[in-house]
Amino acid sequence: MSNIERTLSIIKPDAVERNLDNEIKDIFKSQGFSILKEKKIQLEKFEAEKFYKIHETKPFYDDLCSYLASGPIVVMVLEKEDAVLGNRELMGATNPKEAKEGTIRKKYGISIDKNSVHGSDSLENAKIEIDFFFKD
Ligand code: UDP
Ligand code: MG
Numbered sequence: 001m002s003n004i005e006r007t008l009s010i011i012k013p014d015a016v017e018r019n020l021d022n023e024i025k026d027i028f029k030s031q032g033f034s035i036l037k038e039k040k041i042q043l044e045k046f047e048a049e050k051f052y053k054i055h056e057t058k059p060f061y062d063d064l065c066s067y068l069a070s071g072p073i074v075v076m077v078l079e080k081e082d083a084v085l086g087n088r089e090l091m092g093a094t095n096p097k098e099a100k101e102g103t104i105r106k107k108y109g110i111s112i113d114k115n116s117v118h119g120s121d122s123l124e125n126a127k128i129e130i131d132f133f134f135k136d
Contacts (some may be wrong), residue, residue, distance in 0.1 A: 012076070013073055014110055015117065035076050084119075084122060090103060091119050
């Protein structure tokens with residue numbers, strides 16, 4: 001049975017700043033993801049805080065939100081069979097030092113905070129995150 005899903009992907013400021021957005025988009029496309037929607041935006045700090053509210057009690061929360069709002073990002077809705085897990089696998093581990101060969105974070109990530117991409121971690125969160133950026 002086919003299980004087509006949509007997930008939210010963000011190319012984070014460290015990658016956009018290095019002009020890696022087209023290269024990263026090509027990786028998604030070459031792995032069979034359709035980019036249904038995309039936009040390049042810069043968040044206000046309060047918007048980043050809202051997006052990452054799930055992490056509000058973590059010690060890295062404030063730095064994380066400042067960072068996400070520090071420059072332009074590219075936000076995309078990706079679609080594919082089992083897209084949520086597939087995107088997480090293609091991204092690699094949160095810490096680029098632990099990410100497997102062939103993953104986006106292994107290839108482009110600078111550090112655990114500047115790890116180049118975000119991806120929804122569940123189908124439920126994917127829906128919430130897609131609505132956050134693309135609710136008409
Ligand atoms: N993060 C960080 N320090 C940490 C853990 C996470 O700066 O010790 C940042 C990192 O950029 C990560 C984001 O917070 O991508 C969200 O953390 P999460 O655990 O959800 O990782 P992800 O789902 O992005 O792999
Ligand atoms: Mg996460």
